[in-house]
Amino acid sequence: MDRIRIVGGNRLHGQIPISGAKNASLPLMAASLLTDETVTLSNLPHLVDISTMAHLLTELGVHIEMDGEAPNGGHAGRALALTAKKVTESTAPYDLVRTMRASVLVLGPLLARTGHARVSLPGGCAIGTRPVDLHLSALEQMGAEIEIREGYIEAKASGRLQGAHIVFPMVSVGATENALMAAALADGVTVLANAAREPEVADLARCLMAMGAEIDGIGTDTLRIEGCDSLHGIHHPVIADRIETGTYAMAAAITGGDVVLRGSRLDLIEAIADVLRKAGSEISETAEGLRVARSNGPVQGVDVMTEPFPGFPTDMQAQFMTLMAVAEGASMITETIFENRFMHVPELCRMGANINVHGASAIVRGVPRLSGAPVMATDLRASVSLVLAGLAAEGETVINRVYHLDRGYERLEEKLSACGAEIERLKD
Ligand code: UD1
Numbered sequence: 001m002d003r004i005r006i007v008g009g010n011r012l013h014g015q016i017p018i019s020g021a022k023n024a025s026l027p028l029m030a031a032s033l034l035t036d037e038t039v040t041l042s043n044l045p046h047l048v049d050i051s052t053m054a055h056l057l058t059e060l061g062v063h064i065e066m067d068g069e070a071p072n073g074g075h076a077g078r079a080l081a082l083t084a085k086k087v088t089e090s091t092a093p094y095d096l097v098r099t100m101r102a103s104v105l106v107l108g109p110l111l112a113r114t115g116h117a118r119v120s121l122p123g124g125c126a127i128g129t130r131p132v133d134l135h136l137s138a139l140e141q142m143g144a145e146i147e148i149r150e151g152y153i154e155a156k157a158s159g160r161l162q163g164a165h166i167v168f169p170m171v172s173v174g175a176t177e178n179a180l181m182a183a184a185l186a187d188g189v190t191v192l193a194n195a196a197r198e199p200e201v202a203d204l205a206r207c208l209m210a211m212g213a214e215i216d217g218i219g220t221d222t223l224r225i226e227g228c229d230s231l232h233g234i235h236h237p238v239i240a241d242r243i244e245t246g247t248y249a250m251a252a253a254i255t256g257g258d259v260v261l262r263g264s265r266l267d268l269i270e271a272i273a274d275v276l277r278k279a280g281s282e283i284s285e286t287a288e289g290l291r292v293a294r295s296n297g298p299v300q301g302v303d304v305m306t307e308p309f310p311g312f313p314t315d316m317q318a319q320f321m322t323l324m325a326v327a328e329g330a331s332m333i334t335e336t337i338f339e340n341r342f343m344h345v346p347e348l349c350r351m352g353a354n355i356n357v358h359g360a361s362a363i364v365r366g367v368p369r370l371s372g373a374p375v376m377a378t379d380l381r382a383s384v385s386l387v388l389a390g391l392a393a394e395g396e397t398v399i400n401r402v403y404h405l406d407r408g409y410e411r412l413e414e415k416l417s418a419c420g421a422e423i424e425r426l427k428d
Helices: 022-034 048-059 094-099 101-114 133-141 173-184 199-210 242-255 270-278 314-325 345-350 380-392 412-417
Strands: 003-007 013-017 038-044 063-066 078-083 116-120 145-149 152-156 165-167 189-193 214-216 222-226 234-237 258-262 282-285 289-293 330-334 354-358 361-365 374-376 396-400 422-426
Touching: 003 380, 013 412, 022 038, 022 048, 022 078, 022 101, 022 173, 022 199, 048 063, 048 078, 048 094, 048 101, 094 101, 094 116, 101 116, 101 133, 101 152, 101 173, 133 145, 133 152, 133 173, 173 189, 173 199, 173 222, 199 214, 199 234, 242 258, 242 270, 242 289, 242 314, 242 380, 270 282, 314 330, 314 345, 314 354, 314 361, 314 380, 345 354, 345 374, 345 380, 374 380, 380 396, 380 412, 380 422, 412 422
Parallel strands: 013 258, 038 234, 165 189, 374 396
Antiparallel strands: 003 396, 003 422, 038 078, 063 078, 116 152, 145 152, 189 222, 214 222, 258 289, 282 289, 330 361, 354 361
């Protein structure tokens, strides 16, 4: 298994191209099941999760063509043309869903297009139990009959799904996306109240509009969707990855560097930018993207609570904790979205951090310096938080289980070393 070796202490200077958003790409790819015409998506990141979704869609009968080598050394993002002329299979098997929970996003589109779907239950994951009850309940309210049998969600609809007024009891990105895609082909009007407002949901909604659905309220917590008999093909460029943006912004902050995050936008990371400014970084929008710099004084401790968008994202919690580990003063970090998302804490402590977890909150007392160590990560964002720690630490850090990183960060070593980091991948 590959490992990443980092020798810390270098300030980052330069430009980092930000890839298309993984979490926008996955539902957009699933949306190709909704039409027999070609959906062309550009600016897709080169990531393992994208390949997993492509594999799943191919099994369902979607024909996928990929463009050749992307220009600019591959940084320009990949384009995929997805054509679901006929959906030949309606089962999303356990082996694929197990490796990527987002596979469950084919449920709504499959059901809406073909009237039946069989999708493996994803089960738990390292960061919590993560049920799919909200996805199922929304589809049931649209007329689907759903049973759980032999570890699979078996859903069927007699005729088209029906528009419904759905009030989500809690905010769920995936459930909003599944319901949104199903509603685009449903008969009549669907209202999704307490819907997720994440930019990835808005990107999906804009794509569905371009495919022919009528959608009001994009970017708000109430979406009104007028379904159509059929949707058509389109070309849609994926938005920039706000979590990758935030992660490299933290990398600039923790190393006292100055980087331009090319192709990203401030409105995608307002909450992250706000916290970073309080912690002592400067953030400004430039013609090319976002500039993040920390030149004056130490990192300051700031309290943070994770929340659905537009609040501070749970996917940035681990990275922010690493920054706080070297801050002046203390910080309280509260995780409200996932119940088991502090698994990076013991690893950060092995690098010299002073962190105490009390239930859903962690008290981080900043230390002057972390020290390099061999560490191991348990999920995607935890892994990258250890990369950030390694960049700031004294000496050498070796991160094991790099496959987690490859699910969400495209060419991480390349992007960071181009800005002066001493980082390399050790192949086994
Ligand atoms: C998406 C993101 C993930 C991010 C998360 C929260 C993708 C592919 N993944 O995951 O990176 O961390 O949003 O911003 O976009 N829940 C239920 N029942 C359900 C669905 C969710 O109880 O049916 C709970 C979850 O356990 C969790 C909370 O709702 O506690 C939010 O989860 P959700 O927004 O659904 O996350 P995902 O869509 O899985």
